[in-house]
Amino acid sequence: MLAKNKLRIALIGNPNSGKTTLFNALTGSNQHVGNWPGVTVEKKSGIMKHKDYELEIIDLPGIYSLNAQSLDEKIARNFIVNEQPDLILNIVDAGNMERNLYLTMQLLQYRKPVLIALNMIDLLEKMDMIVDYPKMETMLNCPIMPISATKKEGLEELKNKLISVDSFQEYISTAKVAYDEVIFASIDRIENFLEAEAGEDINQYLYTKQVDSCQIDDPCIYYGTIDKHYFFLRLLEQDELIIKNINYDFMNFVNREREKISKHTRMQTELLIAEGIYGYVRGLCKDVIQRKTSSRKKNSDSLDQVFLNQIFGLPVFVLIMYLVFSLSMTFSEPFIGFIEIFFEGLLVDGTRNLLTMMHFPEFLKIIIADGLGGGLMTVLSFVPPIFLIFLCLSILEDSGYMARAAFVMDKVMRYLGLSGKAVIPMIVGFGCTVPAIMATRTLDSKRDRVMTILLVPFIQCGAKIPVYTMFAMVFFRQYAGLAIFLIYLLGIFFAFISAILFKKLLFIGHTSEFVMELPSYHLPTWNGIMTHTWFKLKSFVLRAGQTILIVMIFMALLNSLPLYHNAKDNITETPLTLSGKVLTPLFKPMGIEKDNWHATLALFTGFFAKEAIIGTFEGLNLSENFDTHAEEEEEFSIADSFIEAISEFKEGIIGAFHKFFNPFKLEEIEQEEEELNTHYLKHKFKSVHQVIAYLLFIMIYAPCMASIVAARTEAGSRLALFQVVYLTVLAWIVGTFYYQFSQLKDGISWMMLLPIVLSFGLLAFIKFYAKDENNIMDRG
Amino acid sequence: MWFKNRGRKPCGACPRRRPLDNSLESAFEDEQYKIINNPHRKSFELGLFNGNVIKVIRNNCNQRNIIIGVADSRYIISKDIARHIKVEMVS
Secondary structure (H helix, E strand, O other): OOOOOOEEEEEEEOOOOOHHHHHHHHHOOOEEEEEOOOOOOEEEEEEEEEOOEEEEEEEOOOOOOOOOOOHHHHHHHHHHHHOOOOEEEEEEEHHHHHHHHHHHHHHHHOOOEEEEEEEOOHHHHHOOEEEOHHHHHHHHOOOEEEOEOOOOEOHHHHHHHHHOOOOHHHHEOOOOOOOOHHHHHHHHHHHHHHHHHHOOOHHHHHEOOOOOOOEOOEOOOOOOOOOHHHHHHHHHOOOOOOOOOEOHHHHHHHHHHHHHHHHHHOOOHHHHHHHHHHHHHHHHHHHHEEEOOOOOOHHHHHHHHHHOOOOOHHHHHHHHHHHHHHHHHHHHHHHHHHHHHHHHHHHHHHHHHHHHHOOOOHHHHHHHHHHHHHHHHHHHHOHHHHHHHHHHHHHHHHHOHHHHHHHHOHHHHHHOOOOHHHHHHHHHHOOOHHHHHHHHHHOOOHHHHHHHHHHHHHOOOHHHHHHHHHHHHHHOHHHHHHHHHHHHHHHHHHHHHHHHHHHHHOOOOOOOOOEEEEOOOOOOOHHHHHHHHHHHHHHHHHHHHHHHHHHHHHHHHHOOOOOEEEOOOOEEEOHHHHHHHHHHHHHHHHOOOHHHHHHHHHHHHHOOOOOHHHHHHHHHHHHHOHHHHHHHOOOOOHHHHHHHHHHHHHHHHHHHHHHHHOOOOOOOOOOOHHHHHOOHHHHHOOOHHHHHHHHHHHHHOOOOHHHHHHHHHHHOHHHHHHHHHHHHHHHHHHHHHHHHHHOHHHOOOHHHHHHHHHHHHHHHHHHHHHHHHHHHHHHO | OHHHHOOOOOHHHOOOOOOOOOEHHHOOOOOEEEEEEOOOHHHHHOOOOOOOEEEEEEOOOOOOEEEEEEOOEEEEEEHHHHOOOEEEEOO
């Protein structure tokens, strides 16, 4: 019987073959998402519980072959090679067997246990295809389980098959690919050479340094760890994991063999080997598949006539993006309204009342009710827009549209020095910068990856939405939606300017060549999109929520610690007021006045998480109203709060539909007008120009700490540092330039010179950085 | 055969581009081609191996990529790669 302790199964297959759907179906809610060591690439693992067995399933990034190029492909390959899973569960798209079996044949030749899950068998009938499974099993010498992960067909049989063997070793295939004769002859010569030169201890001869076990972050394949025949074959292919640390003389011999093969066949050795595999796979497909008609999914091609149209493709893309944001912003408003009314009542007022009844001291009430309760309410209030953005992005990803966006945007992206593929991380960046930086792993060249990482922060992430919404509602009430839309456009505009600057100064060279599959359009499944959205939202809320809570409590605490009494202004100075006041002169050229030190502090906390900007303003405002709060305590009722929140929600939903279908109609403002006119922000910012300069700074300056860490992990500390300095200085230049320009009617100030001088400084900084970075790119 | 392609300009026929040759870059839309020589490993492994028949779905002068069909799959291939892939039209 199979051991009942946790056995590890690696789930591997081509992109879009249904891997994640199968993973979700097998593991249900027993999933864990983390990162692979050393990189921020998502690592998903889950436990499949079946009968008395618990099997750990690891969902690997999709790959077409074991000759990996991009970062995520390398991770999948390295896991298979170095982590030695107990079983490789290879998922094969039944509708595209020829290409999928190419990877299968590579896996089988490793002589590791492999089980094939032949997915999407429900489509075979539609495609007029009949597959002879027993014959296929015999030819591949490997068990095959026909399934449909989407329709959950064959899953029980697959689970039973997984636990029905005594050992997974029974699933090691002995299938042999008939390569060209010259390949076999060459392998024989290499083997003979090695035996003659190395004598008994082959490893000592073969490697220039001590053979040690391989790690996932330092992968390698040593002689003796895989099938000998396949080792030599991969050697001829110059597999980077095999030629690592290998003897120079031996490698010279192998290279001479490669030259001989190329001369003889007029083909590169690795291509001849690939041709051998394809020859085998084609023969197999001919034998096991009966096909009555040519089957290409015609719907996909018809849809592509519109989505990839030379004239309509770009407007359709813009329309889709507009719908995503319009939908997210409009329909999140009623939920935000509900949360703000109900949870403010419950978490802030309710807690305060409870603490008053329990005779808690006032400073503890501030920390618990206003800090913790207010913080929780702030976190909850930005869940609706983030959820809707992630939901829309998951639908776009699962439907197969993202690849089309890459094609449509390629021309624009190439103008910026990037390939069309780079648009995918940028779209993800509208949700959150961290997964966007992670998404750059799919780009093939290091140059494209690094440049995209630098540009992603210009795409305004979901965390900034509450900040923009609050400022827009207070200062541009009638045009709030338009103001936020303009901020998004300005972000893209500065991304363009920076991309051109980087192309000219930093990343001189060619845009990478790219090959990308256009997957067939899928109707996303409810389970699929909700699972994707849930994981993204959970990770985002936990990360950002913690920061907001900590910042709000910290602010409340710091602001309640008196340092000394300032007799001149008749206020008690706290550590917070003092540090804000010390830093504020730096922002004076962009319109932040001395008494608006709250704005400076908010920028500082925004460096930890952008949502904390709101938390800081709210926290400081609450602390300033410390005395009034104590006097203003009112009767509180959860039921009243709930009724008020429900009525607000009802009105909000009707309003949202109205607004969504009449986007250009200005809102009628009757309620809240007075409240907004007396909003505390109106006391902090004296003019609209100050607000705009401040928002421009927020739009551009350094991304949050989590993004910086992600950038550091993906591209190194130097790049992360460059990004922080570049973005912050650029933000200051833009903010100051705007504010000084807006003050021209009062005469030219010497401060106007500051952004101009600093612009030259920034250019010099990029040039200085470019010197070393180009060398790094060449090496990469 | 010349009359069959009248009015359709492959990228290679663009006045600003390379002269017409037997590369995939200059292939006509909606035509089937057999791969004669493909030196690009990634596309080779995706199914553009020598002898395989592909269909050119999209090839416009003012786009930097072409779309091709290999069996049931569709791929975007940049013209920098397509330029090096030699093909011949399947009659």
